[in-house]
Amino acid sequence: MDMHLSSNNGPAVEANEAELRNAGPARERLVVVGNGMAGMKTVEELLAKAPGRFDITVFGAEPHPNYNRIMLSPVLAGEKTFDQIVLNSREWYDANGITLLTGEPVEGIDREGKTVVSQSGRVVPYDKLLIATGSMPFIIPVPGSTLPGVIGFRDLADVDAMLAAAEKGGRAVVIGGGLLGLEAANGLRVKGMDVTVVHLMPTLMERQLDPSAGMLLQRELERRGIEVLTGADTAEIVGEDRVGAVRLKDGRELPADIVVMAVGIRPNMALGKAAGLDCGRGIRVDDQMRTSDPSIYAVGECVEHRGVTWGLVAPLFEMAKVLAHDLAGGEGAAYTGSVTSTKLKVTGVDVFSAGDFSGGEGTEDIVFRDAARGVYKRLVLKDGKLLGAVLYGDTKDGAWYFSLLKDGADISAERDTMIFGQGFGSADAGDPNAAIAALPDSAEICGCNGVCKGTIVKAITEKGLTSLDEVKAHTKASASCGGCSGTVERLLAVTLGDGFTAAPKVKPMCKCTHHTHDAVRAAIVDRGLKTMADVFQAMEWTTPDGCASCRPALNYYLLCAWPGEYRDDYQSRYINERAHANIQKDGTYSVVPRMWGGLTSAAELRAIADVVDKFAIPTVKVTGGQRIDLFGVKKEDLPAVWADLNAAGMVSGHAYAKGLRTVKTCVGSEWCRFGTQDSTGLGVKLERMTWGTWTPHKVKLAVSGCPRNCAEATIKDLGVVCIDSGYELHVGGNGGLHVRACDLLVRVATEEEVLEYTGAFMQLYREEARYLERTAPWVERVGLDHIKAALVDDPERRRALNARFLFSQTFSQDDPWAERAAKGVDRHEFNLLAEVG
Amino acid sequence: METIWTQVGSIDDIPVLGSRVVRTPDGDIALFRTAADEVFALEDACPHKQGPLSQGIVHGRRVTCPLHNWVIELATGEAVAPDEGRTGHVPVRVEGRNVAIALGEAKLSRGGCRKACGHV
Ligand code: SRM
Ligand SMILES: Cc1cc2nc3c(=O)[nH]c(=O)nc-3n(C[C@H](O)[C@H](O)[C@H](O)COP(=O)(O)OP(=O)(O)OC[C@H]3O[C@@H](n4cnc5c(N)ncnc54)[C@H](O)[C@@H]3O)c2cc1C
Ligand code: SF4
Ligand code: FES
Numbered sequence: 002m003d004m005h006l007s008s009n010n011g012p013a014v015e016a017n018e019a020e021l022r023n024a025g026p027a028r029e030r031l032v033v034v035g036n037g038m039a040g041m042k043t044v045e046e047l048l049a050k051a052p053g054r055f056d057i058t059v060f061g062a063e064p065h066p067n068y069n070r071i072m073l074s075p076v077l078a079g080e081k082t083f084d085q086i087v088l089n090s091r092e093w094y095d096a097n098g099i100t101l102l103t104g105e106p107v108e109g110i111d112r113e114g115k116t117v118v119s120q121s122g123r124v125v126p127y128d129k130l131l132i133a134t135g136s137m138p139f140i141i142p143v144p145g146s147t148l149p150g151v152i153g154f155r156d157l158a159d160v161d162a163m164l165a166a167a168e169k170g171g172r173a174v175v176i177g178g179g180l181l182g183l184e185a186a187n188g189l190r191v192k193g194m195d196v197t198v199v200h201l202m203p204t205l206m207e208r209q210l211d212p213s214a215g216m217l218l219q220r221e222l223e224r225r226g227i228e229v230l231t232g233a234d235t236a237e238i239v240g241e242d243r244v245g246a247v248r249l250k251d252g253r254e255l256p257a258d259i260v261v262m263a264v265g266i267r268p269n270m271a272l273g274k275a276a277g278l279d280c281g282r283g284i285r286v287d288d289q290m291r292t293s294d295p296s297i298y299a300v301g302e303c304v305e306h307r308g309v310t311w312g313l314v315a316p317l318f319e320m321a322k323v324l325a326h327d328l329a330g331g332e333g334a335a336y337t338g339s340v341t342s343t344k345l346k347v348t349g350v351d352v353f354s355a356g357d358f359s360g361g362e363g364t365e366d367i368v369f370r371d372a373a374r375g376v377y378k379r380l381v382l383k384d385g386k387l388l389g390a391v392l393y394g395d396t397k398d399g400a401w402y403f404s405l406l407k408d409g410a411d412i413s414a415e416r417d418t419m420i421f422g423q424g425f426g427s428a429d430a431g432d433p434n435a436a437i438a439a440l441p442d443s444a445e446i447c448g449c450n451g452v453c454k455g456t457i458v459k460a461i462t463e464k465g466l467t468s469l470d471e472v473k474a475h476t477k478a479s480a481s482c483g484g485c486s487g488t489v490e491r492l493l494a495v496t497l498g499d500g501f502t503a504a505p506k507v508k509p510m511c512k513c514t515h516h517t518h519d520a521v522r523a524a525i526v527d528r529g530l531k532t533m534a535d536v537f538q539a540m541e542w543t544t545p546d547g548c549a550s551c552r553p554a555l556n557y558y559l560l561c562a563w564p565g566e567y568r569d570d571y572q573s574r575y576i577n578e579r580a581h582a583n584i585q586k587d588g589t590y591s592v593v594p595r596m597w598g599g600l601t602s603a604a605e606l607r608a609i610a611d612v613v614d615k616f617a618i619p620t621v622k623v624t625g626g627q628r629i630d631l632f633g634v635k636k637e638d639l640p641a642v643w644a645d646l647n648a649a650g651m652v653s654g655h656a657y658a659k660g661l662r663t664v665k666t667c668v669g670s671e672w673c674r675f676g677t678q679d680s681t682g683l684g685v686k687l688e689r690m691t692w693g694t695w696t697p698h699k700v701k702l703a704v705s706g707c708p709r710n711c712a713e714a715t716i717k718d719l720g721v722v723c724i725d726s727g728y729e730l731h732v733g734g735n736g737g738l739h740v741r742a743c744d745l746l747v748r749v750a751t752e753e754e755v756l757e758y759t760g761a762f763m764q765l766y767r768e769e770a771r772y773l774e775r776t777a778p779w780v781e782r783v784g785l786d787h788i789k790a791a792l793v794d795d796p797e798r799r800r801a802l803n804a805r806f807l808f809s810q811t812f813s814q815d816d817p818w819a820e821r822a823a824k825g826v827d828r829h830e831f832n833l834l835a836e837v838g
Numbered sequence: 839m840e841t842i843w844t845q846v847g848s849i850d851d852i853p854v855l856g857s858r859v860v861r862t863p864d865g866d867i868a869l870f871r872t873a874a875d876e877v878f879a880l881e882d883a884c885p886h887k888q889g890p891l892s893q894g895i896v897h898g899r900r901v902t903c904p905l906h907n908w909v910i911e912l913a914t915g916e917a918v919a920p921d922e923g924r925t926g927h928v929p930v931r932v933e934g935r936n937v938a939i940a941l942g943e944a945k946l947s948r949g950g951c952r953k954a955c956g957h958v
Contacts, residue, residue, distance in 0.1 A: 202875065203854055212873040359874045360899045362913040464920075475920040546855065546873045549895040549902035549909075572855040576893040576904040584904055588890040834858035834869060835846040838941065 028056040031328070032117055032127035034107045034272065036061025038070055039301025039317040040133025041089055046325030048097055054329065057099045058125055060117070062106035063156055066091050070156070071314060074346045077160050077188030110276040112294055129296055129328065132273055132284060136266040136302040136312070141176070145238030151260045154185045163259065167192035171258035174198075174247045176235055178205040180345060182263035183222065187347040189261070190227050197228040197255050199235060199247065201264075209343045209354040213368075213545050214377055214393040216534035221350055230255075268303045268310050281305045288335035290324040300324050306336065313341050342403045344396065351392070353399035356406045357381065358389030369420040370541035371395075377538060378420055379545060385413040398422040438495050446492065447478035447485045457489065461496045469493065470512065511550040513542045518554065518771040525562050533559065533570060547573075554772035557659065560695055561767050564809035571827065577657035580830060581817045582639055585632065590639060592631040593656035594646050595692065598666045598684035598704075599627030608649030612642055626663035626701070628654055640831050643818035652692075652816040659773075660695045661702070664688035665713065669706030669723070678723035680706035683752055687721075687759055693814040694763065694806075697770040697779075702759070715743045718776040719762055721755055724748070728755050732762060732788065733780030741777040744785045747793050760803035761792050767806070843931055843938035849877060850935055857892040857901070860939065864946055867928055867939065868892035870912050872899055878912035879930045879939050881946055885910070885923025 031047075033040045036059050044057060061067070065087075072086040094101040105119045116126045138153030140146050152162050166173070167189055175186045178200030190196045198205075204215030205222075219229045234250040238260055247255045268283035279285045279293035283305035290298050290306075301317045302310065311317060316339035326334040342355035358381045360366065369378040376394035380387060380402065386409055390402040401422075405412055412419060442455030460466055460475045472489050473479050479486040509515045516524075521540050530536050533555050537547065547555065552573035559567040571579050582590035596605070609629055613621055620632035634642055643653075655662060664687050667673070669680030684704040691702065703714035704721040714720025716734040720743055723729075727750040731743030746762075749755060765788065770779040780788060792799045820826040852858045852871040859882055860867045866882035868891050876899070882892045889905030899912050909918040915927040926946035931938045 203873075207875065359876055360872075362911070366898070471920075544898060546897055548897045549907070552895060552897065572853055572896065575895065580893070584890075584893060586887070586889075586905065588888075588893075829851060829853065829858060834851055834860050836861040837844050837846065838863040 028054065029128040030126060031055035031057045031129045031131065032125055033057065033059045033131045033133060034117065035131075035133035035135060035301070035303070036063065036065075036067050036101065036103065037133060037135045037301065038067070038088075038314055039135070039321055040131060041067040042318050042321035043131060043133065043300055043324050043328075044099070045089075046322055047328050050325055050331070051329035053098075055129070057097075058127075059094070059099055059101050060105055060107045060119060060125075061101070061103045063158075064104035065157060066094065066101065066103065068157070071346070073154070073157065073160050074184035074188060075348075076157075077163060077185065078191045078348070079188075080348065083157065107272060110272060110297075112276055112297070115296065127296070129298065131324075132292070132297065132299040132303060133301045134269040134272060134303045136268045138262060139265040139267050140262050141235060141264055143235055143237050145240060145244070146262070148238055148240045148244045149242070150240070150244035150258065151238060151262060154181050154261055154263050155266075163189060163261065164192065166259040167194050169258070170194060172197070172256050173259050173261060174255050174257040175261045175263060176247070177261075177263035177265070178202070178229065178231065179263065179265075180206060180209065180343060182261070183218075184346055185261045185263055186222070186227050187225070190225060194258075195228075196226075197230060197257075198222070199233045199249065199255070200229065200231045201234055203232050205229065205231065206345070206352075206354075209345075209391075210352065210393070211358055211379060211391050211545055213379070213534060213537060214352065214354075214391050216532075217375070217377055217393050217538060218345075218350065218352060220535075222347075266302065266312055268305065270303050273297075273299060273303070281308070283310045288323070288337060289327045290320055290336065291327075298324055298328075307338055309338065311339070311341075313343065315339060315341055340403075340407050342399065344399070351394055351396040353392040353396035354390065355399070355403045356387070356389035358391050364388060366543075366545060367416075367420045368543045368545060370538055370543075372539040372541055375538075380420055382412070382416065385411050385416070387412055446488050447476075452476050452478040454492065457492055458496050461493060467493070467497065510554060511548055513544040513547050513551050514540055516540050521555070522558050522562075522771075525558050531559065531563055531567060533573065553578075557695060557697065557772050561809070565812045571830075578659070579827075580636065580639065581653055581657060581821065582634070582636075583657045587633075588636075589633045590636055591656070592634050592639070592642055592646075593624065593626075593628055593654040594651035595654040595688070596628040596651075597688050598664055598681050600666075600681065600685065601628075605649055605651060608646060608651065612645045615645070616642055618642075624656075626656070627665050628663065630656065637831055637833070640822045640828075644822035647816070647819050647822055653818045655692065658695070659698050660693070660700065661688070661691045662699050663701055664691070665701070665703040665717070667704070667706050667711035669704075673706055675709060676706035676723070677725050678706060678728065680704040680712065680721075680723050683721065683723075683728075683755065684712075686752065686756065690756060690760065690807075690810070691763060693816075694767070694810060695813065696763070696767055697772050698775040700763065700766070700776070716740060717743065718766075719743075719759060726750065728752075730755065730758055730762075733776045733785070735775060735777035737775075739777070741781075744780065746785075746789065757799065757803045758792060760806040761799040762788075762802075764802040764806035764809075765791055767809075768802075841929070841940050842942050843940055845936060845938050847937055848935045849875065849932055849937050852877065852937075855896045857894070857896065859892050862941060864941070864944075866890070866892070867941075867944075869930070869937065869939070870896055870901060872896065872912070877930050877932050877937050879928035880910065880912065880915050881926035881928075881944075883925055884908055885915075885917050885925045886921065891925070 067089040069086040069088050072081055075081040105121055107117045107119050109118045116124050118124045138155050152159050172195045173189045175182045175198045178198050186196045186198045204212045205218050222229055236250045237248040238244055239246040239248050244257055244260050247257050270280050270284045273284035274280045283303055284292055284299040286292055286299050286304045286306050290300050292299050300320050319339055320336050323334045323336040345352040364381050364383045367380045379391045381389040387406045392399055440454050444454045446452055446454050457476050457478050466472050469486055469490050479489050510518050530539050536555055553575055556570050556573040577583050582592055616638050618631045618634055622630045624630045664684045666681045666684030670676030670678055687702055700718045702719050703712040703717040705712040705714040706723050708722055714722050715731050716736040720731040721728050729748050730746045732746045734743035735741045766776055846860050852869055854871055857868050857870045867879050868882040870878045880891055882890050884891055884903040886908045889903045891901050891903055893904040894901040900909050902909050908921045915925040917923045928944040929940040
């Protein structure tokens with residue numbers, strides 16, 4: 002702006018007037034309503050382009066000269082003073098011959114007479130009128146919203162009110178976890194208040210940040226002592242003659258000395274509307290910022306342009322430029338909309354977001370996480386262009402991404418490395434292996450899926466496959482048990498020669514991370530990671546919310562590590578565990594009630610028969626696990642079926658769970674002529690102790706009454722074989738895909754010892770095995786000696802493991818069926834959302 | 839012809855990263871909600887063997903079928919390569935918290951189109 006004019010304002014104004022008188026025709030009169038950022042930006046631009054063209058009068062409702070509204074947040078936080086954020090001082094207005102009327106809102110427009118009238122009754126004529134009245138905070142119309150102590154966050158008066166409250170200490174509730182709400186919360190916290198942010202959505206700033214970045218932000222704010230409640234809906238503001246508390250819809254009441262409402266803004270279009278201008282969500286303007294009246298313009302947050310309203314300064318300044326050009330008599334300038342970016346102004350928290358990061362058809366994500374530095378970056382790409390960016394912790398490349406995004410630049414060349422920032426290089430290495438070449442094409446490589454060598458080689462060459470995952474995806478080879486993946490990798494190496502890069506020796510959990518199961522687990526425990534979002538960040542997941550492979554595993558690891566603390570995430574469970582029944586090929590479910598140790602009774606059988614009749618269940622089968630399976634139950638019927646079974650004393654058999662399935666028993670000493678101990682009774686005790694637990698894979702136990710072993714105990718995860726002198730404990734057996742007979746762990750004398758060993762064994766398996774690894778492969782991987790060292794050689798460790806098992810059981814032995822049948826847990830899982838048509 | 843939107847409920851009725859089913863005369867429609875609070879509607883039948891997609895695990899903008907782990911794009915119903923196939927998808931509108939679907943505009947793989955034109 003023209004600073005030289007302000008050095009000597011009196012003569013300058015005179016000079017202007019003299020110039021005007023000499024120039025002949027009277028200057029056009031421009032009246033600006035709204036002394037804010039967009040209005041004054043327009044005036045500044047206009048003065049630069051056509052100084053002296055207009056006789057300018059500015060009305061401002063606030064009693065201040067124009068200031069930088071954005072900087073109210075640092076003023077609140079005490080990082081800036083008001084004087085430091087003034088944009089145009091009163092001297093500046095004087096120097097430019099502008100009549101500034103502050104504290105004087107305009108109340109009406111007379112379009113015919115071309116005048117405006119202010120609150121004090123002053124009437125000012127215009128040739129051109131500019132409406133730049135900004136917007137107002139939206140106050141949710143809940144009961145109590147008009148009580149004193151409810152404050153918006155818009156102008157200096159609001160900041161003064163907050164600072165006055167903060168002086169007295171006490172509690173503030175900020176409603177709204179968007180940009181404004183969080184800046185208010187931070188400022189109030191810095192000023193010493195106890196602050197709670199109440200946010201409707203599941204994560205903070207959801208319009209600017211994806212859930213991962215939102216969670217990181219929440220962690221950081223919590224670290225600063227700000228309480229954050231997400232998914233929280235305000236029902237009422239409670240208080241007699243001023244605010245006392247905020248009540249949420251779930252009944253919680255949060256004490257509050259002030260309530261800051263920062264849930265959004267509404268364009269301030271009342272003046273335009275009353276004057277009969279075309280209005281939608283704001284005052285409608287064309288690409289030159291003209292309203293439906295050719296003498297009246299509008300700019301800033303009060304306008305609706307091409308159906309869009311704006312709440313950031315960048316687009317408003319673009320509008321201001323176009324408008325100034327037009328007012329200055331220029332032609333051809335048009336405002337056509339903007340691409341915006343956002344930064345949060347909380348000192349020490351770096352957040353940047355731009356463009357569209359919701360993903361969508363044909364888009365791809367590039368995610369980078371550096372846990373040590375607390376960095377998260379996500380780029381969304383489509384057709385070789387950058388569509389959106391979210392940066393947390395390291396925002397230095399924000400501008401670069403933003404320019405690529407705005408320009409619609411072709412980024413194919415940078416694609417692979419651009420996540421690391423501007424100017425990064427990469428390298429890789431190869432390690433081929435040729436030992437499989439001699440096999441004939443007909444050699445079967447994958448037994449599970451019946452895929453032979455020829456098929457795999459053909460797929461590799463014809464489809465240009467280069468990785469195990471691709472081969473798996475295209476041929477299904479190694480897609481099931483994975484036992485042949487080493488062979489497939491060798492095949493890749495042979496077929497591709499140097500083009501093949503061997504996968505690292507230890508396999509990552511899934512495509513979302515380069516860490517192994519063991520590394521992730523260790524981190525969960527050692528670094529105290531307690532939510533899935535924590536793990537994603539700390540272990541640098543490359544996807545925003547994991548996949549169907551890692552999420553169930555993480556859910557288990559967290560559940561196992563933090564019993565009673567971690568909240569089970571049902572959306573990360575496979576459907577069987579979510580619905581507590583086994584899905585069938587036709588979408589119906591099967592129901593298997595528990596029959597403790599294989600024992601049942603007339604009453605139980607009668608109840609089962611009744612349920613079968615009542616719900617027309619098509620198939621009833623005795624399972625290989627000594628109980629009864631009801632097949633073909635409709636999902637909607639599940640809670641009612643369970644209710645009837647519960648009524649007869651039966652609970653879930655967890656036939657669907659990565660958890661304890663059955664404890665198979667034989668009849669034992671009670672009836673059998675060879676029985677040495679009460680195998681049935683011990684089986685029931687074992688099942689009562691272990692049911693309901695979650696484990697890496699399913700667990701089956703058995704107790705046989707003598708070494709004839711009718712319960713097939715030696716192919717179970719843990720089998721007990723009774724002998725005259727006591728009990729033999731066998732572990733690591735499997736009767737499934739690969740039959741494996743158990744290893745003998747130990748011989749003990751009493752039932753108590755059997756129970757203690759069983760609890761300890763279960764817990765060791767729970768804590769050490771990888772998700773979806775059954776005990777048989779686990780025992781083979783770690784070796785029997787390792788298990789013996791932990792359980793047999795170290796009684797203290799055995800007791801500690803058993804104690805941890807029993808502790809975790811206190812949280813898991815609630816019958817999931819009863820919770821759903823009687824207590825209405827997860828009702829949505831079993832009901833239709835709607836029935837239409 | 840003007841699009842007819844049928845209200846089916848609130849977005850809050852669908853769990854985040856979850857799904858709910860709407861029953862229609864042309865079969866079940868699965869509505870999915872992503873972490874970013876977008877809602878998509880697909881025919882509740884996997885292109886592979888008609889597995890109920892509503893029972894799958896939702897991740898990103900995709901769902902993994904519960905029966906044999908095919909991965910389906912929520913926005914298009916398209917199976918993610920190398921699997922091939924596509925299930926029907928239905929336009930969804932979220933206004934405020936209200937979710938509506940446009941059955942008339944749906945491209946269903948079974949039951950065909952409800953418009954007279956008969957596109958599939
Ligand atoms: C119902 C039943 C067959 C029967 O009609 O008897 C059965 C049925 C299923 N078995 Fe089984 N298994 C049944 C006993 C067994 C047994 C025998 C046993 O437990 O003594 C075995 C071998 C023993 C073992 O596990 O070591 C057995 C080894 C498997 C396997 C292979 C496991 C392995 O480690 O290799 C699978 C596949 C898997 O779990 O990934 C499997 C998977 C299945 C699934 C869950 C397949 C699926 O994913 O849909 C079947 C679902 C049934 C349903 O909808 O209810 N089923 N399954 C038996 C239910 C027992 C129960 O009461 O809970
Ligand atoms: C705390 C805070 C932080 C923000 N942070 C950012 C940020 O980081 N980045 C960003 O891009 N944007 C930010 N914004 C938004 C930005 O400040 C606004 O987009 C911008 O100020 C809008 O300019 P405007 O001229 O349309 O409205 P305003 O700046 O609000 O100006 C309108 C003026 O008109 C006056 N007025 C209203 N009615 C009348 C009337 N009838 N007569 C006379 N005067 C009237 C008002 O009192 C007001 O002074 C922030 C806003 C706030 C409140
Ligand atoms: S053996 Fe088990 S998994 Fe195979 S068909 Fe029979 S029940 Fe199903
Ligand atoms: S039916 Fe969906 S993957 Fe087979």
